[in-house]
Amino acid sequence: MAQQQQNITISAPGFQGLNTEDSPLQQDPGFALEADNCVIDKFGRVGAREAFSSYTEVDAVPYTTNAGMVTETKQVKQLGGGVIDNVRFDLGIVSHLQYDAIGALVQEDYYIVQFDQDAMGSLTYPTLTYPGTLPRAKIIPFNNAIYIFSSKNIALKFDGTTIENLFGGSHIPPQDDTGTIAANIDGDVVCNAYGRLWVSGVNEDYNTIYYSDLLIATQWYDGKATPTDTYNSAGIIDVSQYWPNGGDRIVAVEAHNNFLVIFGRQSILLYSSGNGFSDPADVDGFVLQDAISNMGAVSRDAIVSIGTELLYVDDSGVRGLGRTIQEKSVPLGDLTANVKRDISSLIRDEPNEAISLFYMPNKNLVIVNFANTEQAYAIEMRQPSATGGNKITRWTNCTFNRGMYVEFEDMTYTLLAGKDSGGALQYDNYLEWSGEPYSMKYASNAFTFGDAVRQKFVKQVDFTLVSTFINAPAIVKWGYAGNLEYKAQKTIIAQRPALFNISYFNQGEEYGEGLTTLKRYRTNTKGSGALVRVALESEIAGNSLSIQEINIQTLMGRIY
Numbered sequence: 001m002a003q004q005q006q007n008i009t010i011s012a013p014g015f016q017g018l019n020t021e022d023s024p025l026q027q028d029p030g031f032a033l034e035a036d037n038c039v040i041d042k043f044g045r046v047g048a049r050e051a052f053s054s055y056t057e058v059d060a061v062p063y064t065t066n067a068g069m070v071t072e073t074k075q076v077k078q079l080g081g082g083v084i085d086n087v088r089f090d091l092g093i094v095s096h097l098q099y100d101a102i103g104a105l106v107q108e109d110y111y112i113v114q115f116d117q118d119a120m121g122s123l124t125y126p127t128l129t130y131p132g133t134l135p136r137a138k139i140i141p142f143n144n145a146i147y148i149f150s151s152k153n154i155a156l157k158f159d160g161t162t163i164e165n166l167f168g169g170s171h172i173p174p175q176d177d178t179g180t181i182a183a184n185i186d187g188d189v190v191c192n193a194y195g196r197l198w199v200s201g202v203n204e205d206y207n208t209i210y211y212s213d214l215l216i217a218t219q220w221y222d223g224k225a226t227p228t229d230t231y232n233s234a235g236i237i238d239v240s241q242y243w244p245n246g247g248d249r250i251v252a253v254e255a256h257n258n259f260l261v262i263f264g265r266q267s268i269l270l271y272s273s274g275n276g277f278s279d280p281a282d283v284d285g286f287v288l289q290d291a292i293s294n295m296g297a298v299s300r301d302a303i304v305s306i307g308t309e310l311l312y313v314d315d316s317g318v319r320g321l322g323r324t325i326q327e328k329s330v331p332l333g334d335l336t337a338n339v340k341r342d343i344s345s346l347i348r349d350e351p352n353e354a355i356s357l358f359y360m361p362n363k364n365l366v367i368v369n370f371a372n373t374e375q376a377y378a379i380e381m382r383q384p385s386a387t388g389g390n391k392i393t394r395w396t397n398c399t400f401n402r403g404m405y406v407e408f409e410d411m412t413y414t415l416l417a418g419k420d421s422g423g424a425l426q427y428d429n430y431l432e433w434s435g436e437p438y439s440m441k442y443a444s445n446a447f448t449f450g451d452a453v454r455q456k457f458v459k460q461v462d463f464t465l466v467s468t469f470i471n472a473p474a475i476v477k478w479g480y481a482g483n484l485e486y487k488a489q490k491t492i493i494a495q496r497p498a499l500f501n502i503s504y505f506n507q508g509e510e511y512g513e514g515l516t517t518l519k520r521y522r523t524n525t526k527g528s529g530a531l532v533r534v535a536l537e538s539e540i541a542g543n544s545l546s547i548q549e550i551n552i553q554t555l556m557g558r559i560y
Helices: 131-136 337-349
Strands: 006-011 031-036 038-040 046-048 051-054 071-084 087-099 105-116 119-123 138-141 146-149 156-158 163-165 189-193 196-200 208-211 235-238 250-256 259-264 267-272 287-293 303-305 310-314 317-321 332-334 355-360 365-370 375-384 390-396 400-407 413-419 424-429 438-444 454-468 472-480 486-492 518-524 532-540 544-559
Touching: 038 375, 038 390, 038 438, 046 438, 071 131, 071 146, 071 400, 071 413, 087 119, 087 131, 087 138, 087 146, 087 400, 105 131, 138 189, 196 250, 250 303, 250 310, 303 355, 310 355, 317 337, 337 375, 337 390, 355 400, 365 400, 438 544, 454 472, 454 532, 472 518, 486 518, 532 544
Parallel strands: 031 390, 071 138, 189 250
Antiparallel strands: 006 544, 031 438, 038 046, 046 544, 051 424, 071 087, 087 105, 105 119, 138 146, 146 156, 156 163, 189 196, 196 208, 208 235, 250 259, 259 267, 267 287, 303 310, 310 317, 317 332, 355 365, 365 375, 375 390, 400 413, 413 424, 438 532, 454 518, 454 544, 472 486, 472 532
């Protein structure tokens, strides 16, 4: 005989993020099996992410059109910026590929562009030997200028007005006692740290690092060759003999906690300096502190510093590089442990260069982006989940290659992302740049309500939601045995928050309902089963939506 109807309350559902690794029957109900286009908001609720609006309204690049062109592709491949004479500049690399009627490439051009609010214009740059490597360039600020390093091309310098070769019309190439060892600084793995530029990939050699003189980007020779300069402290580091696995290649060079961190594909080297890197060639000036094997970065742009930690994408997921000062050792933490198999499969299938990391400090989010499959994972950095892994949600339809956090002179900030049709996007509201809505999806794991052997007859599912701005359509789903076979249409009613000091009475914005912005949406249900799952989907367009609570009214049947 059926028991009395019971109410099962799930407070803050999904606030622990995704978990596809642990048994669903053993999980905290705060975990979700699906959380698409969601974030964990500042109140600990799972809710819709903000959208990417258009940052570039005008594309002023003078593209060259081939007469045989039928279709074309424009993509912002790289982003970078810096401050020159107290003015912020943001640059990018745009690829313009043109195809004929049968899809054959008839022309390809590459542009260095500058982003201003509402516009994107091109910058004239010197002729490059291999312009095709520009889409993989590194754009980096150093000593009141911005530099563009690309493989097999001489480095370029932007002074705020023009772009010229790094060394001008002539230069002294890197030398040692044996003479010239590199005609140009033409690598694409670059770091600006400790008052120097550190570059690998020169002559396509990814086992050697060239470092510049202190605050002088044009001096790379060691000072012992002609011309003699005893104060020049530039030099060369050969790491080929120090890889712990016997051999590797430099993927990236980064600075963290007074270390120079050299990422290989399957190894990591950590160098310290007894003199603060003032002269790495001096005694104790450059010391190999630690070497880590069987872990490395998948690509140069899959690394980001969040200040207190250096994060990177390894074959197994997103990891943090932490340092224990007393032991001089490097513990490694897996931030994506809750979705390890899912993200490992993406990393395996995605081209390495399509994977990137970027950080949004104002949102406490690190985004690992997979450009080829147009999806990303958002990693919450405020506190870990109950399992120890970070809280994670998945974003879809991410049509951008790279992202960059920008702070402007007026103390405003945004995240810029280079979109796949040229131009830039910014992450700051709830309407997609194309004007199209995006789908927020939450789905729970299977619930047994502490009694796995009794039949459940769910009679009602109540979602308590927070919604603002405009009404939104939604679909409530439920099901048994792991499926979501039933659904019901709902309309989420907008409840504007109270506005204070925004406008005068009867002018501009209307006063909303204040803190009374929680509303319960009831759905009568049917069906039965031993396991219960519920879900909510909503199209987000100019709206925000968060899930506060789920109440499930169910009858508990007999043991079967």
